[in-house]
Amino acid sequence: MAAALHSCRRLVRVFLARRSISSVTGSRPVAGARRDGSRTCDRTVTTTTLGSPSSPPLLAGRSHTELVELSLKDPDEFWGSIARERLRWSRPFDRVTDCDIGSAKVNWFLGGKLNVSVNCLDVHVEKHPDRVALIWERDEPGTEVKVTYRELLETTCRLANVLKSHGVLKGDRVAIYMPVSPLAVAAMLACTRIGAVHTVVFAGFSSEALAGRIQDAQCKVVITCNQAVRGGRTIELKPTVDAAVQSCPSVQHVFTTQRTSSPAHMGKMDVSLDEAMSKEPAVCPAEPMDSEDMLFMLYTSGSTGQPKGIVHTQAGYLLYAAVTHQCVFDYQAGDVFGCMADIGWITGHSYVVYGPLCNGATTVLFESTPVYPNPGRYWETVERLRINQFYGAPTALRLLLKYDDSWVTKYDRSSLKTLGSVGEPINHEAWEWFYRVVGEGRCPLVDTWWQTETGGICIAPRPAEPGSEVIPAMAMRPFFGIQPVLLDDKGQPVCGNDVSGALCIKHAWPGMARTIYGDHQRYVDAYFKPYPGHYFTGDGAYRSKDGYYQITGRMDDVINISGHRLGTAEIEDALDEHPAVPETAVIGVPHDIKGEVAFAFVVLKDEVTVGQDVVVKELRQLVATKIAKYAVPDHFLVVKRLPKTRSGKIMRRILRKVAMDQSGELGDVSTLDDPSVVAEIVQAHAHYKRQQKKK
Numbered sequence: 001m002a003a004a005l006h007s008c009r010r011l012v013r014v015f016l017a018r019r020s021i022s023s024v025t026g027s028r029p030v031a032g033a034r035r036d037g038s039r040t041c042d043r044t045v046t047t048t049t050l051g052s053p054s055s056p057p058l059l060a061g062r063s064h065t066e067l068v069e070l071s072l073k074d075p076d077e078f079w080g081s082i083a084r085e086r087l088r089w090s091r092p093f094d095r096v097t098d099c100d101i102g103s104a105k106v107n108w109f110l111g112g113k114l115n116v117s118v119n120c121l122d123v124h125v126e127k128h129p130d131r132v133a134l135i136w137e138r139d140e141p142g143t144e145v146k147v148t149y150r151e152l153l154e155t156t157c158r159l160a161n162v163l164k165s166h167g168v169l170k171g172d173r174v175a176i177y178m179p180v181s182p183l184a185v186a187a188m189l190a191c192t193r194i195g196a197v198h199t200v201v202f203a204g205f206s207s208e209a210l211a212g213r214i215q216d217a218q219c220k221v222v223i224t225c226n227q228a229v230r231g232g233r234t235i236e237l238k239p240t241v242d243a244a245v246q247s248c249p250s251v252q253h254v255f256t257t258q259r260t261s262s263p264a265h266m267g268k269m270d271v272s273l274d275e276a277m278s279k280e281p282a283v284c285p286a287e288p289m290d291s292e293d294m295l296f297m298l299y300t301s302g303s304t305g306q307p308k309g310i311v312h313t314q315a316g317y318l319l320y321a322a323v324t325h326q327c328v329f330d331y332q333a334g335d336v337f338g339c340m341a342d343i344g345w346i347t348g349h350s351y352v353v354y355g356p357l358c359n360g361a362t363t364v365l366f367e368s369t370p371v372y373p374n375p376g377r378y379w380e381t382v383e384r385l386r387i388n389q390f391y392g393a394p395t396a397l398r399l400l401l402k403y404d405d406s407w408v409t410k411y412d413r414s415s416l417k418t419l420g421s422v423g424e425p426i427n428h429e430a431w432e433w434f435y436r437v438v439g440e441g442r443c444p445l446v447d448t449w450w451q452t453e454t455g456g457i458c459i460a461p462r463p464a465e466p467g468s469e470v471i472p473a474m475a476m477r478p479f480f481g482i483q484p485v486l487l488d489d490k491g492q493p494v495c496g497n498d499v500s501g502a503l504c505i506k507h508a509w510p511g512m513a514r515t516i517y518g519d520h521q522r523y524v525d526a527y528f529k530p531y532p533g534h535y536f537t538g539d540g541a542y543r544s545k546d547g548y549y550q551i552t553g554r555m556d557d558v559i560n561i562s563g564h565r566l567g568t569a570e571i572e573d574a575l576d577e578h579p580a581v582p583e584t585a586v587i588g589v590p591h592d593i594k595g596e597v598a599f600a601f602v603v604l605k606d607e608v609t610v611g612q613d614v615v616v617k618e619l620r621q622l623v624a625t626k627i628a629k630y631a632v633p634d635h636f637l638v639v640k641r642l643p644k645t646r647s648g649k650i651m652r653r654i655l656r657k658v659a660m661d662q663s664g665e666l667g668d669v670s671t672l673d674d675p676s677v678v679a680e681i682v683q684a685h686a687h688y689k690r691q692q693k694k695k
Contacts, residue, residue, distance in 0.1 A: 064465045071480035072507070078481065079108070079510055083319050086358075088123050089114045090288040093315075099508035101535060104520075104528045107292055108316035108510045115286035116192040116295060116318050117160075120357035121153040122286070132362045134182050135336070137381055139229045139368045144385065147182045149360075152189070155182070157284035158277040159190035165280070166253050166271065168220055170195030170287055173297070175219040175251075177201045177210060177241055179228035180343055180365045183257055183273075185353055187223045188343070192295065195287035199297040199309065202344030202564075203228055203235070205628045207243035209307075213299045216309055217517060218250045223273065225257050226264035231369040238264040245269070291315035297517050298346055300452045300565055307570065308526075309517035310452050317455045318358055320511025324456040324479060325355030327463040328446055329389045329418045336415075338364040338387035340378070340396065345564070346452040347422050351391060355456070370396045375403040379411040379438070390438075391420035394430050395562040398593045401433040408437050418462075419445040423563025424595045425551045431472040449475040449551050451537065452565070453527065455511030458482045459549050476548040481509045486543055491531050494543075502555060503541035504534035557652070559588030559596045566631055571598055574626035580608045580615050585642050586633065587656045598633035599659045601681070603641060612638050635659070639684050643669075643677050654678060658685050 062070070071078040080096040093112030099105060124131065129150035136145040147155075168174060174196050178184040184200075191198040199217050201210050203225075214222065222245060228235040238256055242265065245251045255273040256264050266272070289295075295317055297309040325331055337356050341347035343365075356363035364385060370378050370392075378400070382390060400407070419439050421431070426447050435445045449459040459475040459482065461468075470476070478484050486494040486501030494501040512535065516523040530536045540552040554560065557568040568586040575584040583603050588596040604615060616636045623632045637659075643651045657666050663682045669675045 064463055067480060068478075072483055075481055075507070079319070082323060083109055083112075083315065083510075086322060087114055087119055087315065087319060093291060097508070101506070101508050101528070102533045104524045106508045106512060106514055108508075109291040112291045112315060113288040114291070114315055115289055116314055116354070117156060117189045118286045119318060120189060120192075120354065121149060121156060124149045124357075124360045125153050128360065131360065133357060134185060134363060134365055135385055136180075136182050136365045137367060137385065139232065139372070141368075141373065141377065141380060142384070145182070152182065152186060154282035155186045155277070156189040156193060157282050158280045159183075159186050159273070160193040160284040161280035162255065162271075162273065162276045163190060163196060163221065164194055164284070165276075166221065166255075168194065168196050171197065171294070172221075173197045173199060173217040173219045175199055175201055175210075175214050175217065175222045177203055177205075177222060177224045177237060178257075178343075179203050179225065179230065179235075179237075179259065180348070180352075180367045181225075181259070182365065184343055185365070188296070188349075188353060189357075190284075192289075193284055193286055195289055195293070197294045197296060199299065200344050200349070201299070202342060202628070203237055204344075204630065206625050207240045208626050209628060210240060211244035211247050213307065213309070214244060214248045214251060216299075216307070217297055219248070220250060221253045221255060222251055223255045223257075225259040227260045227262055229259060230367065231372040234260060234262070242267070289314050292514070296349065298349065298452055300346075307567075308519070308522065310513045311515045311517050312455055312511075313514050316510030316512075318354055320456040320509065321350040321355035322358035324511075325351055325361075326359055328448060328457050328460045328479070329391070329420060330444075330462060331356075331359060331361060331389060333360065335388040335417070336362045336364065336386055337389045337391075338366070338382065338385070339391040339420075340364075340366045340370075340393070341391070341422070346455075347391075347563075350456050351422075370400055374407065375400055376407040376411060379408050379413060382413050382416060383411040386415040388415055389418045389420065390416055391422055393423040393563040394421055394426040395423065395594055397421070397426070397430040397434050398595075401430060401437075402593075405437050413438065413440065416443050419443050421445065421447045422450075424560045425449075425475075425553065426473050428473045435472070444470055445472075446470075447473060447475050449539075449549075453513040454509075454537075455513065458505070458509075459484065459551075471544075471548060474544070474548055474550045476550075478549070481507070483507050484541070484549060485534060486541060487531050487534065497543050497547050498545045500540060500542045500552065502531065503537045503539045503549075503551070504531050505537065506534055508535075554588075559598060561588075561596055561598065561630055562594045564630060566598070566627075568598070570627060571600070571623060571631055571633065574623045574631075575600060575602065575619055577626070578615070578619055578622055580605050580610075581619070583642060585650050585652060585655055587652050587659060589635070589656070589659050591634070597635070598631070599635040599655075600633040600637070601642060601655055602636055602638050604638055635688075637681075637685060637688050639681050641677055641680070643681065644673050655681070658682055 076096040089112050091113035093109035095110040098107040130148050132146045133149045133152045134147040174191050176187050176198055188198050201213050222241055224237050224241045226238050228237055254270050257273040292313045295312050295314045297311055299307040299309050339351045446460045446462050448457045450457045459478050461470040461476045483506040485504045485506050487504050488494050488501055527536055538556050540555050542550045542552055558565050571586045572584050582605055585601045587599050589599045591597040620632050643654045654666055658681055
């Protein structure tokens with residue numbers, strides 16, 4: 001008991017940022033085969049195994065081609081075998097699948113019971129209690145903190161007991177509004193321990209955005225920090241939560257921990273998480289959960305203004321996250337896995353927390369930014385922590401390649417074995433720089449495609465037969481059990497190669513989302529109704545002459561800002577709240593660093609007396625307040641009216657062409673109610689560009 005209490009206190013002291021721990025020694029560098037051609041890279045040491053990284057795989061001995069065929073022809077044998085071997089069940093499942101993608105029915109491992117926290121913690125504590133589970137790469141370089149599996153389990157149990165003692169029951173929803181940290185991971189796992197459903201909200205969202213998610217989920221409690229620390233700055237979190245919960249009657253308690261020494265304001269419903277945990281035992285029985293019980297909700301933007309709570313369930317999600325983590329990145333026992341994502345996004349869920357921990361890996365929690373205190377931060381971290389797999393976003397890479405290569409080459413990156421890209425399609429320039437400069441031309445670079453809704457990676461260059469090519473800036477190969485289909489605008493399959501179409505998936509897989517919380521019909525309408533008999537990804541894709549897949553971008557009104565999907569309708573809803581603005585239209589346009597940015601076309605009322613600059617400034621603040629700072633459009637163009645069809649539909653393709661200086665390629669405008677509006681908008685845009693050049 002004394003040892004457990006010491007462990008908990010140690011973690012709390014760590015979280016208070018009052019000490020640093022020496023750097024961890026990672027695994028030794030492993031050499032990979034160099035590229036054998038100008039457009040491909042090989043790594044002949046790659047092998048496809050699907051068993052536990054520390055035990056003989058049940059499906060060992062099969063080639064990659066044989067595994068792909070088995071996963072498509074007999075998913076019961078394929079996924080059932082892996083699930084029995086990889087996961088610990090408190091009750092074995094009776095049936096592997098009961099899925100009908102045509103009717104949006106998705107069930108996996110029926111009759112089985114398990115607990116996710118047991119699979120991520122207990123099974124490893126039994127064998128390797130002192131193995132490092134988390135390396136918290138704090139904001140200040142050189143102050144990283146190591147947390148063992150035993151320490152993480154004890155902290156998780158204490159936090160779970162706190163939740164239970166304050167009335168949180170199986171099925172209750174818990175909002176987590178925290179920066180990347182060991183306690184944030186423990187909060188997620190504590191929810192899984194007792195069967196509560198967590199919804200992690202990115203700790204950059206405004207109070208109104210946070211409140212909307214809490215209200216939709218009807219969260220019983222909120223877990224937060226006094227402040228966050230990022231890029232040398234402190235960011236207030238508790239005041240944001242305080243403002244949010246004023247309109248959230250479902251919230252009974254707010255648990256607050258101290259990331260910094262600055263005291264947080266504590267009200268009637270507030271509970272000091274640090275004090276409460278110190279009074280709880282380090283043991284908490286794990287709640288057996290049905291395979292299809294809710295595990296977590298994660299809110300993502302859609303083409304309507306209302307964020308949607310994507311629901312993932314227990315066994316299928318965990319298994320898919322673990323297997324993709326191992327196979328796509330060629331993870332081996334003892335590797336240090338470095339995913340730079342925030343836990344507020346699905347990448348953080350699947351490849352910072354659940355996938356790596358289920359595999360018994362050492363996973364990095366990156367609290368800082370790519371350029372703090374200088375543009376070499378990522379690569380200094382790789383050298384110090386001996387990171388083996390590095391998984392980052394194209395947005396960050398495009399930012400870093402603007403700097404001199406010396407910020408990369410001055411650091412030892414020999415520990416790197418695999419590089420990965422996530423969040424949006426990566427452009428060729430960034431791919432080549434990442435591969436040749438960062439990876440020295442010896443590390444396979446996996447450009448991964450997946451979504452919040454898919455739960456894990458669906459298309460990526462790896463796994464593949466040893467020696468297979470990797471083509472720059474292309475996701476390439478479907479993962480096991482994933483059967484992509486390209487469909488035309490009439491819903492007919494586009495056959496052959498060197499073709500494009502809407503990217504759909506033909507069969508269900510274990511990691512896919514099960515519903516949208518509280519609105520299953522919206523789930524059906526969004527993902528299964530557009531192309532009956534298929535899951536519709538919302539993306540377009542190109543299938544190359546060699547049969548590889550390349551993602552071409554969104555097909556609906558969703559933009560991807562620095563890897564974060566945001567519905568244009570959500571921004572429009574915020575802008576339209578301004579009393580001087582009767583209507584707006586927001587589109588996405590390419591950006592060198594962020595991938596895409598929002599471009600807002602704004603109509604003002606005739607009676608507006610203040611200047612346009614004043615209104616635009618207020619609109620920027622409105623979006624930052626209602627959603628988040630990253631959602632604020634980079635461009636605001638005030639126009640007299642918007643291009644509409646006779647039925648009143650805004651023709652956004654025209655706005656997109658104008659914004660991208662392609663007004664000479666507008667195509668047919670005969671369906672517009674008044675085609676002369678186009679000339680007005682083109683003229684206004686030309687004036688806007690001249691003004692921008694003067695700034």
